[in-house]
Amino acid sequence: MEWEKSKRLYEEACKWIPGGVNSPVRSARAVGMNPIFVKEARGCRLVDEDGNTYIDYVGSWGPLIVGHSHPDIVEAVRRAAEKGTSYGIPTQLEISMAQKVVEMVPSIDMVRMVSSGTEATMSAIRLARGYTGRKKIIKFNGCYHGHGDCLLVQSGSGLATLGIPGSPGIPEEIVMHTLSLPYNDLGQVEEVMERMGKEVAAIIVEPVAANMGVVLPRPGFLQGLRKLCDAFGTVLIFDEVISGFRLAAGGAQEVFGVLPDLTCLGKIIGGGLPVGAYGGKREIMMKMAPVGDIYQAGTLSGNPLAMSAGLATLNILSSAGIYEVLEEKANYLVHGLAEGAKAAGVSVRMNRIGSLGCGFFTAEEVCDFESALKADTQAYAVFFQEMLKGGIYMAPSQFEAFFVSLAHEKSDLDRTVEVAAQAFERVREHSARG
């Protein structure tokens, strides 16, 4: 496989864009490569500028659950664009979107659209603080809630890939109110809440952590957070930017039967266009301006193109049996991958829920950030490179998820398993060489 054109484009990009990328996670540095430059994509397939084709498991980091350039989405965006791309004036589309979200997500009574997941979490935190009149927030190590200042503490995603805990440029006065605790350790949360629960505005959590690889909540963890928030008058925020509409129509809260006070959404709700949303209990949401005095705004919030793409996606996801289909595809894939790793004698921990998954190159159970960080990132780099050469595009980091879409056919999954079997062999050879 040749990457001549991608290489040239990368060199050119680096002259004008820091690191050649508009988001650090797109860099392939951690896996010892340059990024590929995409020309186009359809279904589950990407085509790069050199004409190489890949089966894609990144899906734009989650939004493309129905696959690339799905005809319904393309048509919805085209129709919307013909009527204007943005007004900054309310549209009926925004009502349809709000109704759809309220119908699908169990805990949401009212919702506000924004333009990214980062905006959603920033706004939800402000709302929780404004509503409670408290400053402190609790988050969890390895969870990533976008790049807003007060949440960039012990974060996953690109920070985990780069091995950095936070970012210069964030004054300590801003993060002094953020406490980051180990994911899945309810005991520690209880202890902190006993001490200072009345000062804690919000507990924010990815109900399924998907930015340190994928880590599932232990039985009772989410329920325990709910109880603590009830006991101390703290707002429970689920960041379902990744898990929302991915695990089920109602996201992780539906799957685990735990209802947060506020939910942050993004990715799938925009069908591949820039979007975010936060919503929840009416009583809390009504504190937002212009009815209340907590402020949040946006030129492109509720953008008609994004609403149209999002609604078209949510309509597909509302059909009966869709999540069972996704479950079946992802289960099939993960079984195949696990068998390949076993046959090659490589220790891989497959963590999966629905069409969201990850393989950690470690023999130990991965249940939090600490155990995730024990994964062998060199082994992952070898795996990534071999998969890429075989025409399979995985996330260029051990600490990101893979996403199975409705567009992945059995033959695509079979091909993936076949390439992976070889890739695991290369990993074993590489490890044997030390």
Ligand SMILES: NCC(=O)CCC(=O)O
């Ligand atoms: N876990 C990574 C993402 O969700 C993608 C957002 C980004 O570009 O940082």
